[in-house]
Amino acid sequence: MAKAVLLGMLVVFLVVSGCGKQNAEIVAEINGVQVTREQLDQKVAQFKNMFEMQGFQFEGEEGSEMLSLLERESLNQLITEALIYDEAKKLNISVSKDEVQSSYDEMANVYGKEVFKDLLKQQKMTEEQLKAEIELMLLQNSLYEQVTADVSISEEQLRDYFEANQEDLIQYRASHI
Secondary structure, three states: OHHHHHHHHHHHHHHHHHHHHHOOOEEEEEOOEEEEHHHHHHHHHHHHHHHHHOOOOOOHHHHHHHHHHHHHHHHHHHHHHHHHHHHHHHOOOOOOHHHHHHHHHHHHHHHOHHHHHHHHHHOOOOHHHHHHHHHHHHHHHHHHHHHHOOOOOOHHHHHHHHHHOHHHHOOOOOOOO
């Protein structure tokens, strides 16, 4: 009897939790990884908060255009993050919880724990969200190091590239006009 009740509760839990995920609006799919509207909205809210902290007002036509730009950039960032996770998985690159915690602790110690918590609140970010950002950064760094480890460029290759692209690389500054 107890097994039947427990099994029934488990089925109800799985059905209820599955229903919420089925209704989630998918805004992008990258190599099988889905980006939901909720994830996009959270990323937009983070960017919007950063701009508001700098005094930008999201009012009128300019504010509406800026919000559209933030949504596109947020989606691009989520796609980039999915690609980083996917490539790291393919190359068996991972980051331990200890590495993430160590980086988190270093950041907290720089500001002091109370000031750090206040900064998180100002950014409207939880500890878990920051740790996810740290994990992504560490993965990205490890991925970069592994992919570029065997890359070497000779002086001749650099010179040839510079000569072929000189117009694009040289910038002029006018001190007085």
